[in-house]
Amino acid sequence: MAMQAMTVLVTGAGGFLGRAVVAELARQGHTVRAGARRLPDPRHWPAGVQPVLCDVDSGAGLADASAGADAVIHLAAAMGASAQQQEQVAVEGTRRLLTAMAPSSRLLLASSFAVYDWQRVGEVLDEHSPLLADDAAPDVDPYARAKLRQERLARALCAERGIGLTVLRPALIWSLQRRDLSCVGPGNARARLVLAPGRPLRLTQVDSCASAFAAALDPRAAGHTFNIDDASGVTAGQYAAASGVALRLPLPLGGFKALATLAGALLKPLVGAPRLPGLLVPARLAARFHPARAGHAALQQLLGWQPPAAATRFN
Numbered sequence: 001m002a003m004q005a006m007t008v009l010v011t012g013a014g015g016f017l018g019r020a021v022v023a024e025l026a027r028q029g030h031t032v033r034a035g036a037r038r039l040p041d042p043r044h045w046p047a048g049v050q051p052v053l054c055d056v057d058s059g060a061g062l063a064d065a066s067a068g069a070d071a072v073i074h075l076a077a078a079m080g081a082s083a084q085q086q087e088q089v090a091v092e093g094t095r096r097l098l099t100a101m102a103p104s105s106r107l108l109l110a111s112s113f114a115v116y117d118w119q120r121v122g123e124v125l126d127e128h129s130p131l132l133a134d135d136a137a138p139d140v141d142p143y144a145r146a147k148l149r150q151e152r153l154a155r156a157l158c159a160e161r162g163i164g165l166t167v168l169r170p171a172l173i174w175s176l177q178r179r180d181l182s183c184v185g186p187g188n189a190r191a192r193l194v195l196a197p198g199r200p201l202r203l204t205q206v207d208s209c210a211s212a213f214a215a216a217l218d219p220r221a222a223g224h225t226f227n228i229d230d231a232s233g234v235t236a237g238q239y240a241a242a243s244g245v246a247l248r249l250p251l252p253l254g255g256f257k258a259l260a261t262l263a264g265a266l267l268k269p270l271v272g273a274p275r276l277p278g279l280l281v282p283a284r285l286a287a288r289f290h291p292a293r294a295g296h297a298a299l300q301q302l303l304g305w306q307p308p309a310a311a312t313r314f315n
Contacts, residue, residue, distance in 0.1 A: 003218055007031040009069045011054055011097065012076035017110070017173055020210035021073060022049055028214055035065050035076075056093030062100035071106040072097065073213055083142035090146035091153055098157045106164040108216055109154050113171050113202060113227070113294070114144035118286035125202070125294040127169075127225050139283040164222035170209050171202035171229040171294060176313070178206075179243045183288060184236045185256075186279060191247035195256050195289050197237030202294045204230050208311035212296070215305040229294035230307040234314060242314035253289055260285055 008025055012018045013034035025032045026046040034045055035054025042051055053061035056076045066072055074097060078089040094109075101107065113125070120130045135145045151167060158165035172183050183201050185193035204212070212228045215221075240248050264280035278284040299305040 003028070005029045005031065006070040006217060007033070007068060008217065009033040009035055009052070009054065009065050009072045011035045011056060011072065011074050013051075013054075015075060015077070016175075016178065017170075017206060017209060018075045020206045021075065021213050022046070024207070024210040024214045025073075030214075030217075033065055033069065035061075056097050057089055059096040059100070062097055066097070066101045066105070069101075069105055071108060071217055072101060073108045073110070075110045077110070079143065083145075086142055086146040087149070090150040094150050094154055095157065098154065098161065098163065101161075101163060103162040106166065106217075106222060107154065107158060108166045108168060108213060108221075109151070110213075111151050111167050111169045112144070112147045113169055114141060114287060115148045115151060115169065116287075118290045118292075119283055121286075121290060121292050123292055125227065125292045127227055127298055137283075139281045141278065141284050141287065144287065164219075166216050166221045166223070167225040168213060168216055169225065169227050170212075171204045171227070173204055173206050173209050175206045176315075179239075181240065181243060181245070184240045184243075184245075185251070185289075187245070187249075189243075189245065192240060192245050192249070193256070194236050194240050194245075194248045194250050196253040196291060197235060197240075197248075197250045199236045199253065199289070199291045200293055201232075201234055201236055201239055202229050202292075203232060203234065203239075204228050205307070205311040208307040211308060212299060212305055215299065215303050218303050220302060224298070224302065226299045227294055227296060228299065229296055230311045231293075231295040232307075232312050232314075239314065253291070256289075257282075257285060 008030050013022050014036040022034045032049045033052045034049050035052050037055045039053050052065040054065040078085045115131050117130045117132045135148045185195040208230050260280050
């Protein structure tokens, strides 16, 4: 049965995932409000999409943008910004948004695999895997800290205000035009260490991820948390090769961990724990290169969602 058309506000609509989500919602016949900090040019969007001013950082336009919306897909983030700015946008921005939203609407929150405690995750990652317990610990990545606190705030405020909440945690998002090689190992686009080349990667292609967000508008998804992972089975070595990395140097993950641990121990007294490179911090190293398999079993079982066939194409 086709889902009833809705009016949906998308925050962060101008971002990598945001553009794909807006396009997918429009394709499915929803009325889409593309929210951005600066009023975007309507020509940048599919026909019928309404660009709206929507700044979670300052609160500008939130009440008008969310008025009458059946659901809000909250993607706005400050990735790559300072730790303070990431926290400000993720936590206080979400607080402003939820304060502006009507109690009868729904929130679909974009979280991240970063909220899991990768030092306690087993061979398989699912929605019941352990989360980070101490978001104030110095070895927690600022982005992970911000997303964890954002989730906690959203759960508390949605329960308090009677807003239906669905949390979606995507794996690493990629496209044929935009590949993130950080999951492979350190290096650059031409030469890179490939840590444990046979290690399966946790990935979701951007259009596949967008289709999962659209599927989660289904009323049955309210109150649930879903991981979004295409379960493509591609390995670190295959992904690096398909991405055109000319010089690929394989290295066992255990050997790299040992070197990173030693380097971190030597450097920590000189620069201090907060300034250590992420690859030298065990918790962050585990988050990036842990070999656990993931997938989308919960999404599939409840909503029948499957990644589009194109999601398995890597070249």
